[in-house]
Amino acid sequence: MTTVLIKHLGRYVNQEVQIEGWLFNKRSSGKIRFIIIRDGSGQVQATLVRDETDPELFELASSVTQESSIRATGLVREEPRSPSGYELTVTGIEIVGGSQDYPITLKEHGVDFLADRRHLWIRGPRQASILRIRSEIEQAIRDFFYERDFILADSPIITALAAEGTTNLFEIDYHGEKAYLAQTGQLYSEATAMALGRVYNFGPVFRAEKSKTRRHLLEFWMAEAEMAYCDHEANLKIQEELVYYIIQRVLQRKSLELKTLKRDIGKLEAVSLPFPRISYTEAVKILRDSGEDFNWGDDFGAPQETLLSERFASPLFVHRFPAEIKAFYMKPDPEDSKVVLGADLLAPEGYGEIIGGGQRIEDLVLLRQKIMQHNLPEEEFQWYLDLRRYGSVPHAGFGLGLERTVAWICGIEHIREAVPFPRMLYRIRP
Numbered sequence: 001m002t003t004v005l006i007k008h009l010g011r012y013v014n015q016e017v018q019i020e021g022w023l024f025n026k027r028s029s030g031k032i033r034f035i036i037i038r039d040g041s042g043q044v045q046a047t048l049v050r051d052e053t054d055p056e057l058f059e060l061a062s063s064v065t066q067e068s069s070i071r072a073t074g075l076v077r078e079e080p081r082s083p084s085g086y087e088l089t090v091t092g093i094e095i096v097g098g099s100q101d102y103p104i105t106l107k108e109h110g111v112d113f114l115a116d117r118r119h120l121w122i123r124g125p126r127q128a129s130i131l132r133i134r135s136e137i138e139q140a141i142r143d144f145f146y147e148r149d150f151i152l153a154d155s156p157i158i159t160a161l162a163a164e165g166t167t168n169l170f171e172i173d174y175h176g177e178k179a180y181l182a183q184t185g186q187l188y189s190e191a192t193a194m195a196l197g198r199v200y201n202f203g204p205v206f207r208a209e210k211s212k213t214r215r216h217l218l219e220f221w222m223a224e225a226e227m228a229y230c231d232h233e234a235n236l237k238i239q240e241e242l243v244y245y246i247i248q249r250v251l252q253r254k255s256l257e258l259k260t261l262k263r264d265i266g267k268l269e270a271v272s273l274p275f276p277r278i279s280y281t282e283a284v285k286i287l288r289d290s291g292e293d294f295n296w297g298d299d300f301g302a303p304q305e306t307l308l309s310e311r312f313a314s315p316l317f318v319h320r321f322p323a324e325i326k327a328f329y330m331k332p333d334p335e336d337s338k339v340v341l342g343a344d345l346l347a348p349e350g351y352g353e354i355i356g357g358g359q360r361i362e363d364l365v366l367l368r369q370k371i372m373q374h375n376l377p378e379e380e381f382q383w384y385l386d387l388r389r390y391g392s393v394p395h396a397g398f399g400l401g402l403e404r405t406v407a408w409i410c411g412i413e414h415i416r417e418a419v420p421f422p423r424m425l426y427r428i429r430p
C-alpha cells in the first residue's frame with residue numbers, strides 16, 4: 001500500500017493509503033471514534049464506526065494514547081467540513097511507539113511550562129504551523145535570490161573582528177586568541193560581492209543582547225544581500241520586492257497554516273508595492289506631532305517604531321538616519337553629511353524593524369577616518385580596506401531578520417515561537 005503524507009491525501013480520494021504519524025487527539029461520539037493523526041505535514045481526522053469495524057481494531061483505536069506513534073491505513077474520503085477537506089476511514093492501526101502521560105495536554109499551559117518542554121511543544125498544531133511557515137519563508141528567500149542571479153556565499157561564524165563594536169558580542173577562545181561569534185556577515189559579503197557581483201549569505205548570527213524584549217533573540221538567522229554597483233535607491237527596491245515575494249509565497253502555499261494560527265490574512269493581502277518611504281527627519285516630526293518627547297538624533301525604540309508603522313498597511317522604509325546612531329560603514333548622504341544613505345524597514349502591526357540596510361562607503365580615506373572615529377582597531381580592518389584599495393565600486397546591501405519576519409507573517413506575540421529552539425536572555429535549554 002502507498003504511504004502518503006497527510007498534506008497529499010487529496011490526491012488519493014477513494015483509495016486506501018497508509019499514513020505514518022502520531023496521535024494528536026481523539027474523541028468519541030456514541031458508536032464513532034475519531035482519532036486525529038498528525039505526521040508533520042498536516043493533520044487528519046480518522047474515523048471508525050463500531051458496527052463497521054473489526055472489534056479488535058475498534059478497541060485499539062479507543063485505547064491509543066496522546067502522542068503514541070502510529071501507522072494507520074484507511075480509505076480517503078472528501079469531507080468539506082474538515083479544514084483540510086479530507087478524512088480517513090480507518091482500516092488498520094499499528095502502534096509503533098507508545099506514549100504514557102504526555103505532559104502537554106490539550107488544556108492551556110503557562111508559557112514557562114511550555115518553554116521548558118519546547119522539544120515537545122513544537123508538536124502542537126500552532127507551533128508546527130509556525131515552523132512550516134518559517135521553512136517556506138526560508139525557501140522563498142533562497143528562490144528569490146536564485147531567480148535574480150545572486151550567488152549564495154556563506155560568511156564565517158567565527159571572526160577575529162568586531163564588525164560593529166564589542167558590546168553585543170559573544171567572545172570565544174580560539175586556541176588562546178580572542179575571537180567572536182559573528183553578529184553579521186556583512187563585511188565578508190562586501191568582499192564576496194566584489195568577487196561575484198550580487199551575493200547573499202543566510203545563516204545564524206549571535207548577539208549578546210542584554211535586554212529582554214519580545215523581538216530579540218541571542219541567536220537568530222539573517223539573510224544578508226550585498227550588491228556591487230548598487231546605490232541606496234536600488235537597494236530599497238530589491239528589499240521591497242523580496243518582502244512582497246515572501247508574503248505572496250506564504251499566502252499561496254501556507255493558507256492552511258495561517259488559518260490554524262487564526263492570522264488575519266487581510267492584513268497580509270493589503271501589503272502592496274511600492275512600500276512607503278519617509279526620512280528619519282520626517283519621522284521625528286510625525287512623532288513630535290503625536291505628542292512623543294523625541295529629539296532629532298535619538299534612536300527609535302519599539303513604541304516609536306509602532307507609532308510610525310501603524311499608519312501604513314505595507315511595511316515602511318525610514319531612510320537617512322543620523323550618522324551618529326548608525327554603523328561606521330554607512331555612506332553619508334552627499335546632500336547632508338549628518339545623515340546616511342541607509343534605511344530600516346518597519347513591519348506593520350507593530351512588529352518593528354525587519355530589515356536594516358544601506359549604501360556602504362566606497363572611499364578609502366573616508367572609511368579609514370570612520371574606523372578611527374569609532375575607535376575600531378584599524379589593523380583588523382586592513383582586509384576590509386583592501387576592498388576600497390583595489391577596484392572599489394558603489395555598493396549596498398541589507399540584512400533581513402528571519403525570526404522577526406516569521407513573527408510578523410504568523411501574527412505571533414513573541415519572537416521565541418519563530419524558531420525551533422530559541423536562545424534568549426536566561427534561556428539556553430532545551
Ligand code: ATP
Nearest residue numbers: 207209215216217220353354355356399400401404
Ligand atoms: P534592533 O534595533 O531592533 O535591535 P538592529 O538595528 O540592531 O535591531 P540590525 O543590526 O540592523 O538590527 O540587524 C538586521 C536585522 O536583524 C534587523 O532588522 C532585525 O530584523 C534583525 N535583528 C536584529 N537584532 C535581532 C535580535 N536580537 N533578534 C532577532 N532579530 C534581530
Ligand code: MG
Nearest residue numbers: 344353355356
Ligand atoms: Mg538596524
